[in-house]
Amino acid sequence: MRFPPLPHSIDRSGRATITLSLPGQPAVKGQTGMGLSFTDAAVKSLEADAIVTSIFADSPLPTIAAELDLATGGQISKLIETKEITGKKGEVTLLLAPPGLKTAVLAVVGLGKPDALDQGTVLRSFSAAAKQLSSKPRAKVALAADPRFSEPFAEAAVTGMLLGSVGSDLYRTKKGRFPFGELVVSGIAPAVATRGEVLANAMNLARHLVNEPPSEIYPESFAAAAVKVAEQSGLAIEVWDQARLEAERCGSLLAVARGSSKPARLVILKYMGGPSGQAPLALVGKGVTFDSGGLSIKPTDGMKTMKCDMAGAATVVATLQAIAALKLPINVIGLCGLVENMLSGDSYKLGDVLTARSGKTIEVLNTDAEGRLVLADVLDVALQHDPARIIDLATLTGACMVALGNDVAGLMTNDQALCDLVRSSADTVGEQVWQLPMFPEYGEQIRSDIADIKNVGDGRWGGAITAAKFLEEFVNGKPWLHIDIAGPSYFDSPKPWLDAGGSGCLVRTLVEVVRRYSSGAV
Missing domain, CATH: 3.40.630.10 (Zn peptidases)
Structure with missing residues (x-):
């Protein structure tokens, strides 16, 4: 630059x-290069290159994850039963071509125990999902947030999604990270999501x-x-x-x-x-x-x-x-x-x-x-x-x-x-x-x-x-x-x-x- x-x-x-x-x-012009949009559509109707949702460890599926599980014929619950998905902090599981959904990838993000949840865990977990998904170009990614999230947790989820998809490969001829073209947010108030975007842009x-x-x-x-x-x-x-x-x-x-x-x-x-x-x-x-x-x-x-x-x-x-x-x-x-702080004949001296x-x-x-x-x-x-x-x-x-x-x-x-x-x-x-x-x-x-x-x-x-x-x-x-x-x-x-x-x-x-x-x- x-x-x-x-x-x-x-x-x-x-x-x-x-x-x-x-x-x-x-x-403020966004630093991420992404667009942020909002939808009230039913989660199973979301059309996107990837959909991201979250679950907790050793807990019943949250509302949104349960809806997605039902739409996919129980894929999430089956993977939990076989312990392929545990819900631990930062765990990201990608379900490819999930049946019943209009997406190529469903990312299930683990948030750990619900009584231990904090903003840092939310941000890092969703950022980990975004990092995985941004390894290839995706025009539209949907964040299907748990509606029970408090405003700070919802804000942190958006910040994480916009943070992890931006890499450090500024001068690589072959990029390793591709910021999403658009992040579609479901289940989060626009004002809250916008605050998350502001923080991500600043970071x-x-x-x-x-x-x-x-x-x-x-x-x-x-x-x-x-x-x-x-x-x-x-x-x-x-x-x-x-x-x-x-x-x-x-x-x-x-x-x-x-x-x-x-x-x-x-x-x-x-x-x-x-x-x-x-x-x-x-x-x-x-x-x-x-x-x-x-x-x-x-x-x-x-x-x-x-x-x-x-x-x-x-x-x-x-x-x-x-x-x-x-x-x-x-x-x-x-x-x-x-x-x-450099060296020359005029450098300051001990x-x-x-x-x-x-x-x-x-x-x-x-x-x-x-x-x-x-x-x-x-x-x-x-x-x-x-x-x-x-x-x-x-x-x-x-x-x-x-x-x-x-x-x-x-x-x-x-x-x-x-x-x-x-x-x-x-x-x-x-x-x-x-x-x-x-x-x-x-x-x-x-x-x-x-x-x-x-x-x-x-x-x-x-x-x-x-x-x-x-x-x-x-x-x-x-x-x-x-x-x-x-x-x-x-x-x-x-x-x-x-x-x-x-x-x-x-x-x-x-x-x-x-x-x-x-x-x-x-």
Whole structure:
């Protein structure tokens, strides 16, 4: 994907600024390329290339599955009797050319025990079905949902269907994944299904940005992609170029960018859906579009997936797109610091002392601890908008993956109420997060003898927390939460429900946070 150059203007001070502000909230163009339609037709009358329905383990067939079972002469029940179908979580069984139905394939999705059902199980199970079905082109796929599904479960089912059918094969000449031409939804209210589509589009946007190679997504092109999202979503957007960043004294962010031929950018997206004058919620994303480690260079294996080091920024843009499409009654500002961390004769060096935008000085002892240097300045820019609370997302540390593994994001905070809101939201939508401590002793590890702070702690231990303590230095006491998404933001190998590559993690959690936040939950 190639993006056109951004329009810009230069003010009297000589600072170049790129600004776009569009009124209204136009419909967001889908990222999936699919059409979504609805039907009230009897399930046995549905005409589609495939029909997808669900069952539970060790339970009677739900209404829709029972109707399909009857239409096929009891095929589903026979397979359950022989234990070919168990209904366990994520199990997908394809019945080919089922008699009595106007479809070539009937996909039966297992959801596990009904009393243990949650949104995450629903999403992943239906996504697994979509992944299997999308291995070949299908013009029309029907989702025959259980009418007993609650709205959140129905929403998650649609999201899963639109998520799993989109792959990571952006540059393969022979495609392995074929998004459905049309998804026909039965048994789900259109408003609920549309919300599921919005979330899928946002997650697929984040995945797409992460999956693009670093030759295609770099600070300027990422900013151009954000402008396109703003145009489609009715968001206001401002992009700071190199001259503006220098004028704003973003010395910490600019130091990281010095080794690259690609100039840095800072993107500010604004959604003002709440009351005039309401203090916004600020979402801040790390956008290192490629991380070589700088002079503290990574080994080859450590560098292979470093196109994903901008997943925090991708998540912020995708979340703003979803918030705008859902027209949530809240003011939200999204900020993305965009750099490449490369090597050259001008690369920042170990022993350098940087002056951040806030005026705080930083001793550099590891150029591969660069994300926190980028966020230091972006957090300070966020403060000038006087946000009520700040949430930042970053693929910040391998230490968080050592502590929590590849599937769990780490939470670190100075405000327990905000952390509880995010954790509860993640639990609701079925994403895994875990809080790590922020004891004052960790902050002592980043004290420097020659500057205010240093960019790494003492020794190897507690690296995720000392990185968070570094960030805390730049929030000026505002309620703030740091989410380290180094593990779950990128799948090194495929999951049963999603291809390898960008995962789109935490988009649904953040949307749930904003939903609750706008209703006065915190």
